[in-house]
Amino acid sequence: METMQLPPQWSTFAGHVDWAFYFIYYLSVVLFVAIIGAAMYFVYKYRRKPGVKAEPTGHATVLEITWTVSPLAILAFLFHIGFRGYIDMTVAPADAMEIRVRAKKWSWDFEYPNGGHSNILHIPVHRPVRLVLSSEDVIHSLYIPAFRVKRDAVPGFYSTMWFEATQTGETDLFCTEYCGAAVGTTEVAEGDPNVGREGNRRHVGHFSMITKVRIQTAAEYNTFLESILRPPTDPATGREATPEKWGEILYRSQQCNTCHSTDGSAMTGPTWRGLFGRQRQFADGTSGTADANYIRQSILQPNSKVVQGFNGVMPSFAGTLRDNQIDALIAYIRTLR
């Protein structure tokens, strides 16, 4: 059920949270109307009239003690419902399925039990899912409004959260801890729902660290799990994508395009156009050829050879990209003559 003030209820927690929300909401409305209603009435009734003086303020000790002490009972009850709900959110069932979440500027990486990865969170419906979060750079926070859950991803620290989806569908996932923005605009795929007014270029940052949660039936979910180990289907041919095509898909889905252009312009990182086979000057004074091994090393240990004129800010993709995906990226870069 989606209400005027809250998103649809798609997790087992949502009902409890919304009950607490609307309990406080109606309590607040009643208190507000009572207090402000009385105040406004007094302002009207006791407006200054010639010859009428204010009545000296007396004492009403009982009244004062009442409104000092009695809110405690309401507050204790509010604490109770909030705490109950919070403990439910904190303690994951023992049989919860685990998905590893790695946050980095400005994308999410989800690693599934079979070792596959995706940028969209796929989960099966009616099954408790436990997320183990970490961050590679600054603090991020994973927020799924439809589930009413949120947890920070802190560098150097694992945090966990869990939920159980109650229906299939697709909903939004946001980053809610401010994490900056890229300099300038970034090229995005055509047809990307996030394309801005600049056509196929847009700003990237905290606000674009948005993805989707796709809640699937058990069968759909299993199909998905298998698919992430193989190259995706090329929509043009209807068959499994070639390594070059897969590399191009990964270039966008892994958000390499946040920092690397394919049109020759330098962004946060060097362009990929004409990169393959070129001589590179490194910041430490050494040089080398941009061959397959160099590209592989740059993906897995990006700060080992930083090209002159750039900052070593790229996060490592070790553990995120499998060997055949790295091969596909190299194949794609080779096509960018």
Add this chain to the structure above:
Amino acid sequence: MATEVAGAHGHDEPDHLAPYLSPEAGRGVKGWLLTLDHKRIGLMYLISTLLAFFMGGVFALLVRLELFAPGRTIMSAEYYNRAFTLHGAIMVFLFIIPSVPGALGNFVLPIMLGTKDVAFPRLNLLSFYIYIIGATFSLYSIVTGSVDTGWTFYTPYSTTSQTSVVSMVLGVFILGFSSILTGLNFIVTVHKLRAPGLHWKRLPLFIWGTYATSIIQVLATPVLAITLLLLAAERTMGLGIFDPALGGDPILFQHFFWFYSHPAVYIMIVPGMAVASELFATFTRRAIFGYFAVAMSSLGLALVGFLVWGHHMFTSGQSEWATMLFSALTMLVAIPSGVKVFNWTATLYKGSIELTTPMLYALSFLVLFTIGGLTGLFCAVLNTDIHLHDTYFIVAHFHYVMMGGTVMAFVGGILYWWPKMTGKLYDEKLAKVSWLFVFIGFNTTFLIQFVMGSKGMPRRYYDYLPQFEIYHKVSTFGSWLLLIGFSICAFVLIKSLRSGAKAPPNPWGSAGYEWQGTESPPVMQNFRETPTITRGPYDYHLCTDEELFDGFPEDLKK
């Protein structure tokens, strides 16, 4: 007091105990810049904090304008991040924290206490110049690359950001000392310089609130200073305190930061409450109901304020025990806040209420602070906070408290004490028009943000999904109404300075000590003779008609 002092003329010789308050000492530019007179220091604070409010307001308008439409509207993402950071940092550190204590407190507090000046006049001037130096550092940061960390400076973002964080952090560090010195000065002044007969039970509630605020300033600000110094040390020397890459703990920064910044919320709101109490008393012509409870609730907020910092960190990964404890303690904030709201409402009962502009601001304070307080319940209750944390719901909540509370009280206070500060009256009719724009504009801007937030719109977003566009449009429209309202208000005050009618000593007919027995504006040494206090500041039933109805000149004719 008052009776034997009011209207006593012919005592123009300065008091020999305070030669710096002689008319000779006050002439020219030097007489202002090197003044030790609390009134002039207060006015200099007023001008500086209003300039800061203007700057912070411009950034707020830019942020709202950028959010008018999805995608790029007027600026790039990097500049948006700087704009909202500067809006927050300027409003918190350069405007709200020094606003009421620095400007109104400095002007009014010694007069209310029936004394010539604060306890340490030189320290008072020093505190103002420390504020100016801190503000200069912050401005230097703005022109040299600015800051994009948010006003909270969370690590490791702030230790890795390419922007000029160190100068901003040093600016805030320096501003902290200004805050500490003002607090210290006020505490000593309240203890040592009360006029004869002014015992604690006769202290105006503005003094009680300012006193409670001063205690927080003195106790909490050093923690911020240490935290920011550690942050600067980590950035410049690679000392591993907060950055996990250097072996530090980023959550530790949040604990340190909020250990100051949550009490700072009370540094910001308690003075607003203190002003509101004065306004309610004067414009109902009645003592504040439950005076003792209202006075103690300020101290209660100061105390509880130190115990709840962890409620900013419910999603951070702090231990469940800490989360539980902080949620429970946070509930306690509702008690002293509720006491104040109930007592103000009861004060209106059987009062003689006059809807002047300052009173309209006081009533706005009551309405908006009540909304701000009640929406705080959603944030204190754990499971609802998990959903609402870092969304626009939080943005709306604290704007209702900070802007709906403190700023409304501050503007109300300025308009209330304006005749005393400047000796000029202003156009009440036009001031009421500006109030209407401010009140409606404020609610248009922020009420809708509660809905946007509970629907899931995260804060500090440069861009947003299409389902949030309508809320952002309404909110931005509201910000324009606020602009109109504050512009009219500025016009009213400037017009009053240039061509306002001369103010009588007590235009509002208040029994408050600062209105009785002083001229408008007060003479350099405030009083021509040290007053002896013989009754409370709200004892309207003990005042003669002459004392109370020494109102606007046109009222006198009636």
